[in-house]
Amino acid sequence: MQFEASSIEEYFSIIPEDRVIPMKKLRETILSNLPEGFEEMLNYGMIGFVVPHSLYPAGYHCDPKLPVPFMGIASQKRFIAVYHMGIYADPNLLEWFVGEYPKHSKLKLDMGKSCIRFKKTDQIPYELIGQLSGKMTVQAWIDLYESKLKP
Template sequence: MNYKANSPEEYIKQLPEERQPVITKLRAIISENLPKGFQEQMSYGMLGWVVPHSIYPDGYHCDTKLPLPFINIASQKNFIALYHSGIYADQKLHDWFVAEYPKYVKTKLDMGKSCIRFKKLETVPYELIEELCTKMTVENWISLYEKNVKNK
């Protein structure tokens, strides 16, 4: 679902009441645990953390006016989604996350290339997401992006 919001706070206020605490908690965990350099902003109608142009002037290859995206969280129709570009670009990180997930959640992992879907709000693995956020620096992400994504 696409919400019309100019700020993360505005976005959260528009969400269904039962989703607001989950998105608020995810936002705090991501903001507190991402390495320095990533910047929070509205991105693609979602909450996003990007590599700003001040650090990576090339921007996103699909639209260089946009900063390089890294993580997004969104309230979709039937689930809350966490989009993590590093999981898509780094097979080792992907494999680590897939192996760790069952240690935190008893239900099957519902995951696309970079999208992790949480249909049951009570099963969001906050501690695992906290650890995931610490695993990639801005420099690591730029290097992976240029190697695995940008030039494809």
Template sequence: MTSKANSPEEYVQELPEERKAIIQKLRKIILDNLPDGFEETMSYGMIGYVIPHSVYPKGHHCTPKLPLPFINIASQKNFVALYHMGIYADKNLLNWFTSAYKKISGRKLDIGKNCIRFKKTEAIPYNLIAELVSKITPQDWIQTYEETIKKKDK
């Protein structure tokens, strides 16, 4: 479900009451732990954390007028989602995350290429997400992006 909200605050206000606190907590965790240089914005109808054009003028290779995406969070119909491009592009980061998740959760990890789905919102591992978002700087992401994702499309 994508939103037409113009700001992360507007996005949160559109949510059903039971999801507002969850998305607000995720936003706070991300903003408190994301390395400097990323910017919070609306991206693809979700709350996004991107590398702005002022840092990476090339933007996203599919749509250069958009900034380089990194993380998105969204309240979907049946789950809360964390979209993390780093776990898609970096196998070591994915392996670390899946291993760490197994150690702290009795639940099976519900993950796609870059989408981590939390159907049981009371089981969201906020501390693990804080650690995950702190692991990649904007410079690291640009390098990984250019070496993996952008290269695949050539």
């Protein structure tokens, strides 16, 4: 589910009311832990955290006009999602996250390749998401992106 918004403030005004507080808290958690260099923007109908063209002029291999995505948060139909491309590309980071998750939540981990789904918004492990957000620098993500994800 993508919301058509022209700004992050507008995004918060059009998502379901019960999602606003947890989404804002996720955003604050990520922003306060994300290493320097990533930029926040609306990307793919969600709040995204990207490698800007100023640091990686080639842009995203799927569409070079777009910056390279790193993280995103979205209010989906049945859950809030945190997208983290690093856990998709780095098996060690994925292993760390899967191992840490039970220490921060009693719920079963609901996860895809890069998507972590939270159906119970009062059970989001913000501290763990903060730790995950800070695990990879911009340069480390660029290096990993170039080695594994870029054709």
